[in-house]
Amino acid sequence: MALTIYGIAFSRAFRSLWAANELGLDYTHVPTHFMKESKQPDYLAVNPNGRVPAMVDGDLVLFESMAINLYLARTYGAPLGIDDPVDEARAVQWSFWGITELESTLLRAMFTALGLFGEEADPAKANETLNKGAGRALTVLDRHLDGRGWLVGDSFSVADLNVAGVMHLARNARLDLSQWPNVGGWLDRCYDRPGAKKTLEMARSARG
Numbered sequence: 178m179a180l181t182i183y184g185i186a187f188s189r190a191f192r193s194l195w196a197a198n199e200l201g202l203d204y205t206h207v208p209t210h211f212m213k214e215s216k217q218p219d220y221l222a223v224n225p226n227g228r229v230p231a232m233v234d235g236d237l238v239l240f241e242s243m244a245i246n247l248y249l250a251r252t253y254g255a256p257l258g259i260d261d262p263v264d265e266a267r268a269v270q271w272s273f274w275g276i277t278e279l280e281s282t283l284l285r286a287m288f289t290a291l292g293l294f295g296e297e298a299d300p301a302k303a304n305e306t307l308n309k310g311a312g313r314a315l316t317v318l319d320r321h322l323d324g325r326g327w328l329v330g331d332s333f334s335v336a337d338l339n340v341a342g343v344m345h346l347a348r349n350a351r352l353d354l355s356q357w358p359n360v361g362g363w364l365d366r367c368y369d370r371p372g373a374k375k376t377l378e379m380a381r382s383a384r385g
């Protein structure tokens with residue numbers, strides 16, 4: 178089956194490219210930009226939402242980064258896949274959690290930290306935004322990781338990749354995570370993986 182992932186790496190497509198790289202898959206990368214190219218008819222035929230990422234694998238077309246990654250993990254297995262259905266449910270839980278509890282705050286904080294979209298760069302204000310909007314969730318994550326290497330089970334999996342993929346926004350913006358040391362250590366372990374390093378390089382080139 179031919180696998181294609183759409184979306185420049187400097188976007189939420191980072192998450193699905195990381196998953197494909199982690200799995201060592203042979204895939205075609207179409208670096209669709211999220212502004213103009215994602216609104217062209219040929220791309221809208223793949224993802225009518227006009228957003229990236231999207232994925233085509235044989236006859237299957239998917240949008241939503243977390244769904245794409247859960248599919249890739251289930252289909253292609255190690256090192257992301259989870260055999261036990263209960264643990265897989267936990268991975269789904271953490272994936273929803275990352276999107277609903279963290280993502281919007283991290284995005285806002287990143288815009289402020291880096292001075293994007295007309296904002297003045299203000300790292301102190303960005304950290305305030307982080308604390309107010311995501312402090313409670315990050316404390317939940319920090320406590321969960323106390324004495325644990327990984328979110329689910331005892332090895333890196335799609336659960337870690339999905340949440341760490343959302344946390345990429347915090348790393349990009351160099352937000353201060355020092356009050357959540359277990360989160361910091363876990364993120365370093367996730368981003369130390371060759372699949373992450375390769376995808377970070379792709380994101381750097383895409384950003385220019």
Ligand SMILES: N[C@@H](CCC(=O)N[C@@H](CS)C(=O)NCC(=O)O)C(=O)O
Pocket residue numbers: 188189190211212215227228229230240241242243
């Ligand atoms: N929930 C979606 C969000 C996708 C998304 O919003 N992607 C941004 C790029 S980071 C995009 O395509 N924006 C274009 C737009 O909003 O028109 C996912 O996780 O895949």
